[in-house]
Amino acid sequence: MDQFFSLWQRIQHAQLLDVADSISWTLIDDGCYLAKSAYEFQFKTRLPQPHLEQVWKICAEPKVREGESSYAKNSRRPAIVISETRPVIEKAVKEVHTALLPQTMVVADLGCSSGPNALIFVSNVINAIANHCTKLGQDDYMEIQFFLNDLPGNDFNQLFRSLEQFKGSAAMDRKGNTLPPYYVSGLPNSYYIRLFPRQSVHLFHSSYCLHWRSQVPEGLEGKREVYLNEENMYITKNTSPLVVKLFQEQFRKDFSLFLRLRHEELVFGGQMVLTFLGRKNEDVYSGDLNHLFGLLSESLQTLVVKGLVEKEKLSSFNLPPYGPSVGEVTTSVKESGVFDMPHIKQFEQNWDPYDDSEGEGVLDSASSSVNGAKCIRSVMESLVTSHFGETVLDALFEEFTRRVAEHLEKEKTKFNVIVLTLKKI
Secondary structure (H helix, E strand, O other), rough: OOOHHHHHHHHOOOOOOOOOOOOOOOOOOOOOOOHHHHHHHHHHHHOOOHHHHOOOOOOOOOOOOOOOOOHHHHHHHHHHHHHOOOHHHHHHHHHHHHOOOEEEEEEEOOOOOOOHHHHHHHHHHOOOOOOOOHHOOOOOOOOEEEEEEEEEEOHHHHHHHHHHHHHHHHHOOOOOOOOOOEEEEEEEOOOOOOOOOOOOOOEEEEOOOOOOOOOOOOOOOOOOOOOOOOOOOOOOOOOOOHHHHHHHHHHHHHHHHHHHHHHEEEEEEEEEEEEEEOOOOOOOOOOOHHHHHHHHHHHHHHHHHOOOOOHHHHHOOOEEOOOOOOHHHHHHHHHHHHHHEEEEEEEEEEOOOOOOOOOOOOHHHHHHHHHHHHHHHHHHHHHHHHHHHHHHHHHHHHHHHHHHHHHHHHHHOEEEEEEEEEEEE
């Protein structure tokens, strides 16, 4: 009641004008809302943390949307990757279990998905431990604590709704055999800051995430008098060596930080299994991501010609991923001096997540271009919307689909995926 009268005293002399209300976002000078500013404000108002300046600045929420372009409906490729790397994960789980014999194994999935993919990983770990204990004749299972980590924009509600159904299906898969006790918690934050107490985690896993950097390379972000990577959003054949160096330096800086943070959090003898997009050879101009984002840049250039996008908007748009070579990854791990790398390999995936063929030809370029474009849109839609606005989305990805089809008619380009195991020393 006191609050009611206090409010009444403040507004009783206010006069309403016959003018439509206007809303201004005060965190930005031009008054227009951007998700980026909301995220920056969120983290600025938190208690200070080490490495806070490295918090992921992409500020996209690709895993929350629903519909044909949603991540949940276009996540078959990451699911295939988890299946492809299952033997590597099982080997790491068994080695950690055998060497450390923890009463409770702490497992963290960094950059988890909001759909079933995160629970596929959880299932793989549970089954690996159950099978290993059965072979050893151990009836007293250790407990497993899972932490599923992603940015705060991830749909954790959907994830935990799926968890209830998962519990029933996991028990059925074991056909009545006892499962190890397990517990699942969400951890919303960027993996470019400390997430856990020192020496508290036994196994880290990250799939299809670490090709995303913490931010656009320094020197390319925001509006400028001169745009160093004009009309390109990534590295293309006409990208200057200076811009290439900026992308490479951002990779080295972020990956070194990631390794240092995880080393502090891992127990001695703990392991990491990391899977992310890379490139086949050392030529930085020839990566598969170069082709893909090059086609997206060309699509945006077409919208500029049509008057749907301002040229300066395109010039100021750069992406934060980088697909490293095996050599670059190996060098960064060696320079860290805190991990052994017992395993690293590459494998390829078709652009079309529904094309499981291994040949060099594309059976249906039109269908494959639609499937591939939907997958890219599910990841890129929020980034494009925050910079260019929502109105350009359909026109952009229609043009992009057309260009992908033309490209696939000439050659079957594939993603190159790097998977490695790291052991703390």
